[in-house]
Amino acid sequence: AQSVTQPDIHITVSEGASLELRCNYSYGATPYLFWYVQSPGQGLQLLLKYFSGDTLVQGIKGFEAEFKRSQSSFNLRKPSVHWSDAAEYFCAVGTSGRGSTLGRLYFGRGTQLTVWP
Amino acid sequence: KAGVTQTPRYLIKTRGQQVTLSCSPISGHRSVSWYQQTPGQGLQFLFEYFSETQRNKGNFPGRFSGRQFSNSRSEMNVSTLELGDSALYLCASSYTTGGQNTEAFFGQGTRLTVV
Numbered sequence: 001a002q003s004v005t006q007p008d009i010h011i012t013v014s015e016g017a018s019l020e021l022r023c024n025y026s027y028g029a030t031p032y033l034f035w036y037v038q039s040p041g042q043g044l045q046l047l048l049k050y051f052s053g054d055t056l057v058q059g060i061k062g063f064e065a066e067f068k069r070s071q072s073s074f075n076l077r078k079p080s081v082h083w084s085d086a087a088e089y090f091c092a093v094g095t096s097g098r099g100s101t102l103g104r105l106y107f108g109r110g111t112q113l114t115v116w117p
Numbered sequence: 118k119a120g121v122t123q124t125p126r127y128l129i130k131t132r133g134q135q136v137t138l139s140c141s142p143i144s145g146h147r148s149v150s151w152y153q154q155t156p157g158q159g160l161q162f163l164f165e166y167f168s169e170t171q172r173n174k175g176n177f178p179g180r181f182s183g184r185q186f187s188n189s190r191s192e193m194n195v196s197t198l199e200l201g202d203s204a205l206y207l208c209a210s211s212y213t214t215g216g217q218n219t220e221a222f223f224g225q226g227t228r229l230t231v232v
Contacts, residue, residue: 034220043121043207044223051219090160094218103148103165103173103211103218110159 002027004093006108013081014116021076021111023091032094033074034105035065039087047089050074061085086115119143121210121224129230135196138227142189142210148172148218149191151183154205154226163206166191167213198231205229 003026013019025031032051036044048059055067065076074091089112092105122141130136142149151163162175166185183193189210195202205226211218 032220036223041205041226041228043123043225044209046220046222049220094221103150103167104162104175105150105152105209105221106162107152107160 002031002093002095002106004091004106004108006089006091006111008111009109010112010114012114012116015083016080019076019078019081019085019113021089021091021113023074023076023108024072025074025091025093025106026072027093027095029095030069033065033067034092034094035059035063035074035076036090036092037087038090038110044090047076081113081115083115083117086113088112121208121222123206123208123224123227125227126225127228127230129232130198132198132200132231134198135194136198136229137192137194138206138208138229140191140193140208140210140224142191142208143212143222146210146212146222147189148211148213149185149189150209150211150221151191151193152207152209153177154207155203160207163193195229200231203229203231 005024034049035047047063050057050067088110090110091108124139148167150165153161165173169185180196185191207226208224209221211221
């Protein structure tokens, strides 16, 4: 069955420090991978996506992520964090299959990011 | 291009009542999905509609239902509300090519509180 694991529930970093949020997935074929960000009481904003091709993808707000098939991972990175990056981050997997997986995303439980000034 | 619009943003209902939430997708998107978000269960898939047909359904009781109209707008309905239905309900729309959805764009959500 498809699943997504975000091992870190809460991460705290200082402003200007680098950031890496971890994401591991379970899916038998090549997945479609996404990172979303959510501010309190708001919807989800798409940061970046991976469908195929170059395994290092660039997103908005200076974020990037790398797809590593051998590790079933899609970690999110940012070289220098800003206070405005404080939010909750969700990794999600979409599938190319049919049937019960069609049209849905599988989400991790999220990582809450706190940024110290 | 306008984003995904969900109405209303906030709702307070009493146990046993029913509620209808609305979602207008991005123009040109024919797939609409619904998710329930709670602190305890995280983001859970409710159902997905494409061209007025439900293509997929999550593991929710029959009290949760939805539909999609010919203009791709979607509604979800929850009948006989329970306290545990209090949640943020998120709608997402996707462009579909070859039957496969591309990335999902989410609305701001409807915060439902059941008292």
